[in-house]
Amino acid sequence: xxxxxxxxxxxxxxxxxxxxxxxxxxxxxxxxxxIAFQLAFPELNxxxxxxxxFGRLRPLHTDAxxxxxxxxxxxxxxxxxxxxxxxxxxxxSKFLMFIGKLQFWLYIVTVAAVVVxxxxxxxxxxxxxxxxxxIDIAIVVVWVLWGISIFGLIGxxxxxxxxxxIWYYIATFxxxxxxxxxxxxxxxxxxxxxxxxxxxxxxxxxxxxxxxxQWWYGHNAVAFAFTVPIIAMIYYFLPKESxxxxxxxxLSLLSFWGLMFVYLWAGGxxxxxxxxxxxxxxxxxxxxxxxxxxxxxxxxxxxxxxKGEWGQLKENPLVKFYVLASTFYMLSTLEGPIQAIKSxxxxxxxxxxxxxxVHDGTLGWVGFMIIGALxxxxxxxxxxxxxxxxxxxxxxxxxxTGIVLYFSSMWIxxxxxxxxxxxTDQYGNLTYSFIDTVEVLHPYWTLRAVGGLFYLIGVFMWAxxxxxxxxxxxxxxxxxxxxxxxx
Amino acid sequence: xxHWLEKNPFFFAVGVFVVxxxxxxVTVVPDFMESARPxxxxxxxxxxxxxxxxxxxxxxxxxxxxxxxxxxxSETDRYGKYSLSGEYAYDRPFLWGSRRIGPDLHxxxxxxxTDWNENHMLDPESVVPGSIMPKYGFMFDKSMDFDxxxxxxxxxxxxxxxxxxxxxxxxxxxxxEAKKAAIKEAGAIVADMKDQAVKDAYKKGDIKEIVxxxxxxxxLK
Amino acid sequence: MNWLNxxxxxxxxxxxxxIVILTVVIVGKYIKQMKTDKxxxxxxxxxxxxxxxxxxxxxxxxxxxxxxxxxxxxxYWLAGYPLGTFSQLGQYNEEVSNYTKRFESKWAxxxxxxxxxxxxxxxxxxxxxxxxxxxxxxxxxxRDLTTWGTEDHIVDVVLKGSSGQGYPLGQMPAGMLDKASxxxxxxxxxxxxxxxxxxxxxxxxxxxxxxxxxxxxxHGNDGKGNGGSAPxxxxxxxxxxxxxxxxxxxxxxxGNMLKFxxxxxxxxxxxxxxxxxNSLNKE
Ligand code: HEM
Ligand code: HEM
Ligand SMILES: [Ca+2]
Ligand SMILES: [Ca+2]
Ligand SMILES: [Cu+2]
Numbered sequence: 001x002x003x004x005x006x007x008x009x010x011x012x013x014x015x016x017x018x019x020x021x022x023x024x025x026x027x028x029x030x031x032x033x034x035i036a037f038q039l040a041f042p043e044l045n046x047x048x049x050x051x052x053x054f055g056r057l058r059p060l061h062t063d064a065x066x067x068x069x070x071x072x073x074x075x076x077x078x079x080x081x082x083x084x085x086x087x088x089x090x091x092x093s094k095f096l097m098f099i100g101k102l103q104f105w106l107y108i109v110t111v112a113a114v115v116v117x118x119x120x121x122x123x124x125x126x127x128x129x130x131x132x133x134x135i136d137i138a139i140v141v142v143w144v145l146w147g148i149s150i151f152g153l154i155g156x157x158x159x160x161x162x163x164x165x166i167w168y169y170i171a172t173f174x175x176x177x178x179x180x181x182x183x184x185x186x187x188x189x190x191x192x193x194x195x196x197x198x199x200x201x202x203x204x205x206x207x208x209x210x211x212x213x214q215w216w217y218g219h220n221a222v223a224f225a226f227t228v229p230i231i232a233m234i235y236y237f238l239p240k241e242s243x244x245x246x247x248x249x250x251l252s253l254l255s256f257w258g259l260m261f262v263y264l265w266a267g268g269x270x271x272x273x274x275x276x277x278x279x280x281x282x283x284x285x286x287x288x289x290x291x292x293x294x295x296x297x298x299x300x301x302x303x304x305x306x307k308g309e310w311g312q313l314k315e316n317p318l319v320k321f322y323v324l325a326s327t328f329y330m331l332s333t334l335e336g337p338i339q340a341i342k343s344x345x346x347x348x349x350x351x352x353x354x355x356x357x358v359h360d361g362t363l364g365w366v367g368f369m370i371i372g373a374l375x376x377x378x379x380x381x382x383x384x385x386x387x388x389x390x391x392x393x394x395x396x397x398x399x400x401t402g403i404v405l406y407f408s409s410m411w412i413x414x415x416x417x418x419x420x421x422x423x424t425d426q427y428g429n430l431t432y433s434f435i436d437t438v439e440v441l442h443p444y445w446t447l448r449a450v451g452g453l454f455y456l457i458g459v460f461m462w463a464x465x466x467x468x469x470x471x472x473x474x475x476x477x478x479x480x481x482x483x484x485x486x487x
Numbered sequence: 488x489x490h491w492l493e494k495n496p497f498f499f500a501v502g503v504f505v506v507x508x509x510x511x512x513v514t515v516v517p518d519f520m521e522s523a524r525p526x527x528x529x530x531x532x533x534x535x536x537x538x539x540x541x542x543x544x545x546x547x548x549x550x551x552x553x554x555x556x557x558x559x560x561s562e563t564d565r566y567g568k569y570s571l572s573g574e575y576a577y578d579r580p581f582l583w584g585s586r587r588i589g590p591d592l593h594x595x596x597x598x599x600x601t602d603w604n605e606n607h608m609l610d611p612e613s614v615v616p617g618s619i620m621p622k623y624g625f626m627f628d629k630s631m632d633f634d635x636x637x638x639x640x641x642x643x644x645x646x647x648x649x650x651x652x653x654x655x656x657x658x659x660x661x662x663x664e665a666k667k668a669a670i671k672e673a674g675a676i677v678a679d680m681k682d683q684a685v686k687d688a689y690k691k692g693d694i695k696e697i698v699x700x701x702x703x704x705x706x707l708k
Numbered sequence: 709m710n711w712l713n714x715x716x717x718x719x720x721x722x723x724x725x726x727i728v729i730l731t732v733v734i735v736g737k738y739i740k741q742m743k744t745d746k747x748x749x750x751x752x753x754x755x756x757x758x759x760x761x762x763x764x765x766x767x768x769x770x771x772x773x774x775x776x777x778x779x780x781x782x783x784y785w786l787a788g789y790p791l792g793t794f795s796q797l798g799q800y801n802e803e804v805s806n807y808t809k810r811f812e813s814k815w816a817x818x819x820x821x822x823x824x825x826x827x828x829x830x831x832x833x834x835x836x837x838x839x840x841x842x843x844x845x846x847x848x849x850x851r852d853l854t855t856w857g858t859e860d861h862i863v864d865v866v867l868k869g870s871s872g873q874g875y876p877l878g879q880m881p882a883g884m885l886d887k888a889s890x891x892x893x894x895x896x897x898x899x900x901x902x903x904x905x906x907x908x909x910x911x912x913x914x915x916x917x918x919x920x921x922x923x924x925x926x927h928g929n930d931g932k933g934n935g936g937s938a939p940x941x942x943x944x945x946x947x948x949x950x951x952x953x954x955x956x957x958x959x960x961x962x963g964n965m966l967k968f969x970x971x972x973x974x975x976x977x978x979x980x981x982x983x984x985x986n987s988l989n990k991e
Contacts, residue, residue: 039588045621050629053621055547084757121545126580154496162493163756170496171503178508187646189638195662196638200541206647207575211583216511236759245760249752253489254766260503264510273557274583275572278796282789286781293774300770303738310743331731338723342789347720350553350587411724418720419711421587422561427822428811429829429977430564433836434590439617481758558800560807565833567970569800598972600964603838606849614849615837679964 009083010091011381013100017076018374018381020108022463024068025370027115029456031061036449040442051119059130060118065362066128066225068111073370074172074229075107075146080377081165081236082150086157096152103145110138122199126214128221129183132199136184143180147173164252168232171260175224183217208275219267226361228259230329230369231298237373238302238322242312243482247304255297262291269340272349281342288340295333299326316483317392321372324400328364332357347422352441353414360407363455368399371462378469379484385476386486387468391461399458405451413444526573531640531649532706533657535669535694538636539703542626542696543582551588551620554707567594577649589620596708601679604701609682626696627685633694637665673698676705815976820983823947827984830977835985838965843988851962853988857945859908862894863887872960873953876937877926884922892916893923897941901931904945947982954978 038044038054045053079100083089090097113135117123123130131139150173154166162170185204190196205213239246246252268276268284303326306312312319335357339348348354379386386392420440423431476485492499532540543549556562558569570593575581599607603614608626611618640659643649651659659665676698677689685695711717749762785791815822832841838850845852855861867890869882885893895907896916907913921929923941928934931942943949955978957967968978 039619042619042621050546050623050625053546055550055621058550059547085759087757121547123544123547124580125544125547125549125582127585151496151500159756160494161490161754161756162496162499163759167493167499167503170500171507174500174504175507178504178511182511187642189635189642192645193638193641196635197632200635200638202639202642203580205579207578207581208572210579210581211575214581220507236757239759240757243758244747245749245751245762247747247762248749248764248766249761250764250766251770252761257489257506260506261510264507270585273559273796274555275570275575278789278794279791281796282785282791282794285789286784289784290777290781293770293777296773297770300738300767303735304741304764304767305747307738307741307745307747309747313742327731327735330735331727334731335727338727341719341723343716344720344723346557346559347716349557350585354585415720415724419714419717421565422559422714422716423711424561425825425829427815427826427829427980428807429826430561430833431829433833434565435615435617435837438588438619558796560800560803563800563804564972567972569797594970597970598834598966598968599837600966602963603849614846 007083007087007089008091009080009089010097011080011377012097013090013104014076014079014377015381016101016104017072017079018377018466020104020111021069021072021076021370021374022466024064024072024111025367025459026456026463028061028064028069029452029459031057031064033449033452033456035061036445036452040445040449050121056119056121059123059127060115062128063114063118063130066221067114070225070229070366070370072107073233073366073373074169074225075103076377077229077233077236077370077373078146078150078169080381081232082153082169085159085163085165085236086153087159088153088157090153093152093156096149096156099145099148099152103142103149106138106145107142110135110142113138124186124201124203126183126203126210127218129180129214129217131184133184133186133188133201134199136180136186139180143173143177147177164235164246164256165232167256168228168235171256172224172229172232175220175228179217179220179224183213211271211274212276212280215270216264216267219270220264222361223259223263226366227263227295230325230366231259233369233373234298234302234322234326237369237376238319239305241316241318241322241376241483242306242309244305244309247301247307251297251301255294255301258294258297259291262287262294266291266340269336269345272340272342272345285340285342285345289337292333292337296330299330299333302326312483317389317396318372318375318484320396321368321375324396325365325368325372328360328368328403332361332365335360347418348414351414351417351421352410352444353418356407356410356414359410360403363399363403363406367455371459374466375462376484378466379476379486380479382470382473383476383479384469384473386484387465387473389486391465392486395458395461395465398461399455402451402454402456402458405454406448409444409447409451413441413448416440416444524573525576526571529574529576530657531577531643531651533669533672533702534633534636534640534659534665535672535699535702536706537640537703538631538633538669539699539701539706540582541632541636541639542700543703544580546623548592549582549584551584551586553584553587553591554593555583556591556593562591566591567597577643579643579647592704592707594708596705599704601676601701601705602681604704605680605682605697608697608700623697623700626700627682629696630688631694631696631699633666633669636669636699637662640665670694672702676701812974812976818976818980823980823983824987826977827980827982830973830981831984834968834973835981843985845962848962850965851960853985855989857949857986858989859891859894859898862897862944863890866890866893868961870960872958873939873956874959875939875956877934880926880938885919889915889919893919896920897931897944902942902944902946945986947979947986950982950985951975951978954981 035054035057090100114131118130122132124132150169186201187204188201190198190200203210265287266284268280269288272281306323313323338344339357375386417437420432420437425431474487492502556566556570563569606614608623610622611620640651644651644659650656658668673694677686685697688695749764752761752763754761839853840846843853866885867883869880871879891909892912892915895909895912898904899907899913900917926934926938927941931940933940939952954968958965
């Protein structure tokens, strides 16, 4: 029996990143709730002068949840899972420990710089790549440090065969590295002209070219931040928490390589009916639809892993989080491809239906997986029981309600808006002025904001539960092999 | 083969990299040069417009506004002729956006004017009852950053051969020349405006952000 | 509701329904297996931190669906939107020419009601952002169209002058006539020259006709505008006059009204909105 207790895993860095995940989750989602309310009640734009309006805060939301909450979650789980499935402790290498801590602190400094700069309006405006070059450089360094950590740990591993989760972490590392570098090619203007702001830069690419590079990046940033590393998590936490073997190695294998191959071609679906060449758009549509299958492969693999385990789904709230996460993953990876079909996109693009799609992925899949993952890690990192099972249950239902409110209101809003933009009267005139199409959305925007607020309250419940677990929960003597202990 | 890769992390990583890298090469690269040549008549931004564009970016107007008119009748009726690739040749970065909380702005210069924009930016609801666009009153107080706009124009001229100072193209010239030209261009806009404080500031050689952003919006045609 | 006549709308709604139904049905199927099935299979023998894996084959439905979407992809590629021959601009031209066929012939000879209906639609979408929904100019931000085009307005123009439409004659100077004479000219224009209705001061028409010589110098004695040198007063109060304004734009004392010649309005629509705007003053 290869007991994991034989090795003394060192969770120092994992704990750091756990705290970061929770804090940045709260920051990012609070800003999300604020901007959601700003659309419904525009007076809220004026609370903090130029620093608090929708335009300044929206990128802060997207970057805080993507590069804050999600990336911290990826790191926290990596520094946890990595050791365990490679069967090697961070404590065994002073060097890797140092790299891990350095990565963490540099990351925190970078995040702080991002927050300040976005509020100040220092941005390049490319979605999910807003940062000016000094921050880009810091991000690259953080990423390289993570690479050293991954391959360093793999280098000294005892377990010869790489577990599925490791495949996905490696892909995350490589994918983001490649995409980020190319999309952020920019020339600092001060160093050429000698006047102006020192941090300002101008993109290497112009117009349609820039758009192509941006959405090749943007789409795959979704792939390698919101999909690939989250799959890494579910492949570890679901079988581990439930004690069930993964349903099919073949399915894992085909889904992984299928996803890698297909994903990168699909970026054209962000540019449908734009001025990039028709064939690029068509390829984007085709590969998006094909992408359903490798995506569903992983989700189905996980659902089938739970075959015959209905009892666990009822009893164990963490399993509930994971199963619902796969369900939302299936929903958004079916929704995305349908939105990628040209004639559907003609209506859906630019509307609220897109943020609707985004959030059933991010809230249902990314959020639930990360929350569920850190819950599983807590008793093992802190050697304490999870503070309250009841609280997890209520959190689960509150957040699920929140997600349903969020995406159902956005679907209705998006489709309504899309139809109103193109509606014509009997004379062939446009029926609605633009502001008509804004005003009808008010009730849906309000509903969405309330849904988001539910989710945010759930995040606070999670934070409280985690805090109590770490500080004042009952200690456990022996680490449980599977199901997490909770009071 | 896969079993082997799963035991050999280096080759595994190489395999993943190859699989993910070549899609990008095939889809992005071939059309790179071709599709983005400037259309005839499309000119680089003047420094005043460029300063306005930087303000647009700073405030992430593109969070709510697209600049891409798709070839559908419903869009060309609302916004004017569909967008063409060559029109964006001098857009660094591109500002198509991915969301239309507000209307498209790619040709807003055709149907909104300096005085309308002045009213609208100060208080959108004063001209569009029910508008949810934020008020941008602070742009009437903040001075525009000419230096960074000049730096950007100078950089794209030097590094990307953007045809400033070529026949029929906008003049950039030296820093002093460019500044003089920007002040002159701003004068025409200030003359159409009503805000007394902005006018007074202009007389003292201080151009407010609102002037630059209007110059940029007017240039979108 | 004519929304559902539109293929795109229809397809989108079907798509939205498909997303929900497919996800619910398929996930439902697996949830049922969680309730009823037993997990079985041969283990691969590997074990990572206590996690094992089965060597189960691929689920049949999944494999078939995979093949299915690849076939669909080939169809989309070769027939749906054939690579190399499909062009979105071609698609646009087709859309527009179909539209034109349908509508321009349908409204080739619009009656007054049609023009009013059509014009109101255009006005609310294209003009209301500046002139306000009622056309009142929103506290002086644009011309108040509810008083524009009236007899009184002519008086006003004569007293204050007019500029900014870019006619070859440039400006119309202020104060060429005093108020009483201007009232008479206005009466003449409305009742005799443009023939848009009865004047409020029918007794002044004759006097106005004599005084009109001042105006005729620029606007032509027949009121036709002197070959385009100045606005055609014979059209005053008719839709055509507004069409001229739309074609010229106006940069006047209130502000800036742009030209509407970027193709967003057809000629029929311009006439329609002109008819509608004329109706805003209820004199
Ligand atoms: C098979 C998988 C998927 C496909 C084919 C797909 C497709 C699409 C499409 C067509 C759009 C809309 C583009 C537009 O019209 O603007 C979109 C947007 C988006 N999707 Fe997905 N999607 C998939 C899965 C996911 C998942 C799992 C997530 C996140 C968890 C996600 C996150 C996003 C985001 C963040 C955007 C917004 C991008 C923007 O800022 O415009 N997608 N996706
Ligand atoms: C409390 C929960 C949340 C609320 C209330 C919220 C709210 C919002 C709002 C109002 C927007 C702007 C949508 C628009 O353009 O109309 C937005 C955008 C976005 N949010 Fe969230 N959000 C939440 C959580 C999250 C999380 C957890 C993630 C990622 C892990 C996320 C990722 C994004 C992304 C990627 C976009 C950009 C979508 C696009 O450009 O299409 N959000 N969010
Ligand atoms: Ca950057
Ligand atoms: Ca977006
Ligand atoms: Cu995408």
